[in-house]
Amino acid sequence: MRIRAAVLRQSPISGPYATTTPLSIEDLWLDDPGPGEVLVRVDAAGLCHSDLSVVDGNRPRPLPMALGHEAAGTVLEVGVGVYDVRPGDRVVLVYVPSCGVCRYCGSGRPALCPAAATANGCGALIRGGSRLRDATGADVRHHLGVSGFATHSVVDRNSLVVIGADVPADVAALFGCAMLTGFGAVVHTAAVRPGDSVAVFGLGGVGQAAVMAAVAAGAYPVVAVDPVGDKQKLALDLGASHVGPPDVAASLVKEASPGGVDWAFEVVGSAAVLESAYAVTGRGGTAVAVGLPHPDTRVSLPVLDIVAGNRGILGSYMGSAQPQLDIPAMIALWRAGRLPVDRLKSTELPLSDINSALDALAGGAAVRQIVVPT
Missing domain, CATH: 3.40.50.720 (NAD(P)-binding Rossmann-like Domain)
Known part of the structure; x- marks a missing residue:
């Protein structure tokens, strides 16, 4: 299918980003979900300093890459072998997939999964390769298995957590990185x-x-x-x-x-x-x-x-967390009023304004800006 996404083709790039425009909004072709994969419509994505670190060269990544790793969305289609996720489900996307069978996944430490680290390092999904191509037919890399600055994304089943329909998308997105990482560092690592x-x-x-x-x-x-x-x-x-x-x-x-x-x-x-x-x-x-x-x-x-x-x-990487357990637990605390996650949102903006949003992030003015790709 044809989608729109924010693509980084060169790094490092310095600001002001509204002028240097490191991220181009491009039409890309997205493959159907393969076995064990899920097609998601992205409803909201948070702009995190880890995104800026790819742009400014502090986190070297293979390019071109469709950025964005903190997002929430709605399932549109599931691949063969996915039985516990259905079209219409609301989901939080997670920036470290997991194989589910290695010693780290088996001992409750999926953030340390070697297969996930390899896939994330080369900009692939954990089952191998890219599902994104540009107008020339060339592969575009995935950012941490998510590529959330886009209208749609194909992700591995283990890169998402199903949530309730009562969680607004702009709040739900924050559980995928900001909350998982910060909350987890305090509750799990320490x-x-x-x-x-x-x-x-x-x-x-x-x-x-x-x-x-x-x-x-x-x-x-x-x-x-x-x-x-x-x-x-x-x-x-x-x-x-x-x-x-x-x-x-x-x-x-x-x-x-x-x-x-x-x-x-x-x-x-x-x-x-x-x-x-x-x-x-x-x-x-x-x-x-x-x-x-x-x-x-x-x-x-x-x-x-x-x-x-x-x-x-x-x-503490990904807060030493187990997303399938921790995201529902954090959402329960949010519902109870004990985690005012809503307060982290600085502003909401369209995908077309993402370069200006990088300037606000680099300048220290923003806590979390929410990108609405649709």
């Missing part, structure tokens, strides 16, 4: 308990989701750090106890938790910020790296302090 002290560095969509999760888990204090005042205010509204810019982070944490925090979440993708997050942990504390930096990024930390202080660093 397993934050009531009374634990928490600091969150970076208050974009994922960072705000981490703040929400820490509050819901009963953490106190919850210190939220970001240079943008509006993001600090949102974190306060979401339940953070202390907020401030990076230059006062150390004193802010010292005031809130004099011995340092139990958990510090780095949600920027910066070595310097990760070092700052580690620096505010107390004895026995842990810094959790959530943001995705350039592959060549390195950090410098005092090893003796790690050993003698029993301090640590953990990585």
Whole structure:
């Protein structure tokens, strides 16, 4: 079928993106879903910093690629062998597919699935190859198995979670990355308990989701750090106890938790910020790296302090989550009013405005912009 999608053909590209226009809105040909695959009409997609990182070269990907990895939609057709998803089902798309049979999938760690990592790295679906072609007949790569900045997408069955019809598309999309990653980092990677002290560095969509999760888990204090005042205010509204810019982070944490925090979440993708997050942990504390930096990024930390202080660093990819379990659980908390996911939405815009939206994201003004492709 013929679809429209935002395609990146060259990287790195610098801003202002409204002028350099790295993403072109193109007509593409989308294959029918193959065995184990599903055709989805994309109803809403969130613009995440990981999308910008492909544009600016911090996350090198094979090109050309149809971008977008945080989305929700409606099932139109299912391929052979898909029995538990039906046309008309509402779904959240997930940016790490899973094979379902490897040791990681089998032990409840689908984010570490090697087959998924290979497919995502080469811009293919997990069953191999691309389902997208441009006007010349050349393949266009898939972004993390989703390619959500498009009117339609073919995804693997394991790249979606069926949800209830009561969840608005603009809210549902946020569960696929921002909430799954930020909430999961707090609840699964760190397993934050009531009374634990928490600091969150970076208050974009994922960072705000981490703040929400820490509050819901009963953490106190919850210190939220970001240079943008509006993001600090949102974190306060979401339940953070202390907020401030990076230059006062150390004193802010010292005031809130004099011995340092139990958990510090780095949600920027910066070595310097990760070092700052580690620096505010107390004895026995842990810094959790959530943001995705350039592959060549390195950090410098005092090893003796790690050993003698029993301090640590953990990585958290996709929030160490199990999407088929965690997305329904988060939606239940949203329904109960305990996860105000709606507050993450900054604005809504058509697919044609996506380059301007990249500027708003790069400038730090937006938490989550929702793209409506249809």
